[in-house]
Amino acid sequence: MTISSDVRAVLSHQEIELPSWAFGNSGTRFKVFGQAGVPRTPEEKIADAAQVHRHTGIAPSVALHIPWDRVDDYAALAEHARELGVRIGTINANVFQDDDYRLGSVTNPDPAVRRKALDHLLECVDVMDATGSRDLKLWFADGTNYPGQDDIRARQDRLAEALAAVRDRLGPQQRILLEYKLFEPAFYTTDVPDWGTAYAHCLRLGEQAQVVVDTGHHAPGTNIEFIVAFLLREGRLGGFDFNSRFYADDDLMVGAADPFQLFRILHEVVRGGGLAPEAGIAFMLDQCHNIEPKIPGQIRSVLNVQEATAKALLVDAHALAAAQSAGDVLGANAVLMDAYNTDVRPLLAELRADQGLDPDPMAAYAASGYAEKIVAERVGGRQASWGA
Ligand code: AOS
Ligand code: ZN
Ligand code: ZN
Numbered sequence: 001m002t003i004s005s006d007v008r009a010v011l012s013h014q015e016i017e018l019p020s021w022a023f024g025n026s027g028t029r030f031k032v033f034g035q036a037g038v039p040r041t042p043e044e045k046i047a048d049a050a051q052v053h054r055h056t057g058i059a060p061s062v063a064l065h066i067p068w069d070r071v072d073d074y075a076a077l078a079e080h081a082r083e084l085g086v087r088i089g090t091i092n093a094n095v096f097q098d099d100d101y102r103l104g105s106v107t108n109p110d111p112a113v114r115r116k117a118l119d120h121l122l123e124c125v126d127v128m129d130a131t132g133s134r135d136l137k138l139w140f141a142d143g144t145n146y147p148g149q150d151d152i153r154a155r156q157d158r159l160a161e162a163l164a165a166v167r168d169r170l171g172p173q174q175r176i177l178l179e180y181k182l183f184e185p186a187f188y189t190t191d192v193p194d195w196g197t198a199y200a201h202c203l204r205l206g207e208q209a210q211v212v213v214d215t216g217h218h219a220p221g222t223n224i225e226f227i228v229a230f231l232l233r234e235g236r237l238g239g240f241d242f243n244s245r246f247y248a249d250d251d252l253m254v255g256a257a258d259p260f261q262l263f264r265i266l267h268e269v270v271r272g273g274g275l276a277p278e279a280g281i282a283f284m285l286d287q288c289h290n291i292e293p294k295i296p297g298q299i300r301s302v303l304n305v306q307e308a309t310a311k312a313l314l315v316d317a318h319a320l321a322a323a324q325s326a327g328d329v330l331g332a333n334a335v336l337m338d339a340y341n342t343d344v345r346p347l348l349a350e351l352r353a354d355q356g357l358d359p360d361p362m363a364a365y366a367a368s369g370y371a372e373k374i375v376a377e378r379v380g381g382r383q384a385s386w387g388a
Pocket of ligand 3: 181214216217249286
């Protein structure tokens with residue numbers, strides 16, 4: 001099978017953003033398994049991300065997490081990224097790790113804690129100014145554990161106030177990406193628990209606020225592709241945090257648990273025009289590689305998204321529309337399944353060869369010597385989650 005020029009064009013400008021925290025040691029609350037050669041600094045995390053881009057050709061940006069990636073000079077960090085052939089992407093704020101945030105950050109009943117949290121969010125916009133980043137990703141761990149613990153409505157008011165203050169601080173090209181999550185770490189109420197809550201806040205905030213869909217943040221059985229279709233149709237899908245899950249927010253490699261779901265999501269992205277650069281959808285990974293090696297884990301994830309995208313692009317849109325309008329249930333389903341069941345790996349290998357890349361990025365990385373080099377050079381690598 002040869003790849004059509006349209007499909008090739010779309011695939012060749014696809015971009016997937018890597019999270020800096022995927023390269024450091026990470027684990028569960030039970031154990032963090034350290035790996036040799038993990039980065040000690042934000043500069044080294046960016047170098048590892050650049051290595052993923054070198055082999056895949058479609059991962060040209062890396063998301064930072066403040067304060068895990070705090071440096072004195074963010075413009076210099078952005079320059080470092082450029083020298084390595086990548087750029088700094090989304091800035092992720094962190095208002096969940098300080099003792100002060102026990103009862104919440106921007107929704108905390110204590111105005112002094114709310115002020116501290118807001119100051120951090122505004123500091124993140126300063127970082128964006130220095131790095132040239134477009135997006136500020138906001139995920140709040142805020143919520144309550146017990147009925148009656150705090151006033152649900154008042155917490156929404158406090159949230160709205162903080163979000164509006166951040167919105168007012170944004171430059172014209174900058175955006176808030178508001179992420180929702182069903183539960184955890186709060187177990188009774190979460191202040192942004194679902195896409196509807198995020199969407200309602202974004203509507204009030206205006207055009208510069210968009211919803212982020214983290215694929216691990218829903219109740220089991222939730223139809224995520226419906227959410228994607230809806231938000232895209234409303235012009236409010238800002239991006240994805242891709243990962244996969246078997247149970248809750250597992251943060252496993254995207255496409256590992258349910259490649260068919262990933263395909264269904266990307267089909268809706270294609271259907272809604274979300275792959276066009278002007279749609280502004282940020283395709284990000286949000287994963288933790290607890291037991292697998294990190295750089296190959298990221299390469300595998302990027303390839304999984306690319307394969308699902310290629311399959312989604314192979315859906316015969318005319319045949320699908322014809323079957324749908326004829327009420328041909330089985331025929332319409334067959335059109336989708338034909339695309340999903342296509343082995344796109346040869347097409348993608350061909351595309352990479354045409355771009356001057358090794359057709360097999362996993363093998364190319366293994367043969368590159370980079371893994372051995374970082375093990376030899378880096379001693380005392382950092383944990384992703386609480387080394388600032
Ligand atoms: C938390 O569950 C979320 O997925 C966030 O995106 C989180 O901020 C990210 O994992 C790193 O901070
Ligand atoms: Zn996330
Ligand atoms: Zn998450």
